[in-house]
Amino acid sequence: xxxxxxxxxxxxxxxxxxxxxxxxxxxxxxxxxxxxxxxxxxxxxxxxxxxxxxxxxxxxxxxxxxxxxxxxxxxxxxxxxxxxxxxxxxxxxxxxxxxxxxxxxxxxxxxxxx
Amino acid sequence: xxxxxxxxxxxxxxxxxxxxxxxxxxxxxxxxxxxxxxxxxxxxxxxxxxxxxxxxxxxxxxxxxxxxxxxxxxxxxxxxxxxxxxxxxxxxxxxxxxxxxxxxxxxxxxxxx
Numbered sequence: 001x002x003x004x005x006x007x008x009x010x011x012x013x014x015x016x017x018x019x020x021x022x023x024x025x026x027x028x029x030x031x032x033x034x035x036x037x038x039x040x041x042x043x044x045x046x047x048x049x050x051x052x053x054x055x056x057x058x059x060x061x062x063x064x065x066x067x068x069x070x071x072x073x074x075x076x077x078x079x080x081x082x083x084x085x086x087x088x089x090x091x092x093x094x095x096x097x098x099x100x101x102x103x104x105x106x107x108x109x110x111x112x113x114x
Numbered sequence: 115x116x117x118x119x120x121x122x123x124x125x126x127x128x129x130x131x132x133x134x135x136x137x138x139x140x141x142x143x144x145x146x147x148x149x150x151x152x153x154x155x156x157x158x159x160x161x162x163x164x165x166x167x168x169x170x171x172x173x174x175x176x177x178x179x180x181x182x183x184x185x186x187x188x189x190x191x192x193x194x195x196x197x198x199x200x201x202x203x204x205x206x207x208x209x210x211x212x213x214x215x216x217x218x219x220x221x222x223x224x225x226x227x
Contacts, residue, residue: 032214043118043205043218044157089157093214101147101159101170102216 003027004092006105014113019077021108023090026071030092034102035064035075038087047088048075080112116140118219120206126225127196135191135222137206146189147207147216148181150174157205163189196226 005024013019021035031052036044050057050064050073057064063076077084087109091102119138127133139146148160161171163181171179180192189208193200203223207216 034215036218041220043120043207043220046215046217049215091157101162101172102149102157103159104157106156 003030004090004103004105006088006090006108008108009106010109010111012111012113013080015082016079019075019080019084019110019112021075021077021088021090021110023073023075023105024071025073025092027092027094028071030094030103032093032095033064033066033073034091034093035062036089036091036104037084038089038107044089077110080110082112082114085110085112116142118206118208118217120204120219120222122222123220124223124225126227129198129226130195133193133196133224135193135204135206135224137189137191137219138187139189139206139208140210140217141187143208143210143217145169145209145211145216146181146183148191149205149207149218150202151205151221152199152202160191160204193224196224198226200224201226 003026034049035047038044048059048062048064050066055066066073087107089107090105093100121136146163149157151157159172161175162169178194182190203221205221206219209216
């Protein structure tokens with residue numbers, strides 16, 4: 001079951017530059033998309049989300065873009081900081097209500113070099 | 115800031131034994147979930163719980179699994195007879211009415227030997 005895919009297992013960027021993490025999905029019924037950050041030995045931490053009726057959502061250094069026709073979303077982090085180094089998960093909710101499960105991608109490990 | 119808590123942080127058990135993983139969701143949240151992550155794999159949904167009953171469960175959540183909200187604060191996952199393949203990180207999550215974002219606990223590492 002590969003409904004949510006993160007094809008890049010890892011990404012390395014220099015501090016201060018932009019980090020772009022990508023996510024593809026196959027199910028056109030997904031209604032809501034979320035990004036989580038995870039440090040080792042901790043649970044996923046919610047970062048930012050976007051509804052399927054929007055194409056962009058911004059929160060500080062984090063911006064999520066949604067391209068529904070391409071079934072693709074991306075997370076932009078500008079400027080990247082060493083503390084951003086973590087595993088980033090894309091997740092999708094197949095329901096219009098808020099009671100539904102999240103379907104996760106495999107994760108992308110981001111390393112931000114000082 | 116309110117957070118989801120889970121106990122224990124690490125549980126080691128022998129195959130065939132019963133385990134109970136405990137979670138305290140954020141106090142005003144109404145929807146509760148269990149997920150697991152086998153080492154090196156993606157986070158997988160197990161079960162969702164609302165209004166004292168299961169609202170959805172995955173194929174993983176077979177008869178060996180059960181969930182309970184025994185009081186107003188705890189949410190538990192029981193595995194009746196553990197198997198080696200149950201070894202994983204188990205995460206509890208919760209979310210509020212009208213919100214999609216789920217808040218996760220730190221996880222319980224279950225090791226079945």
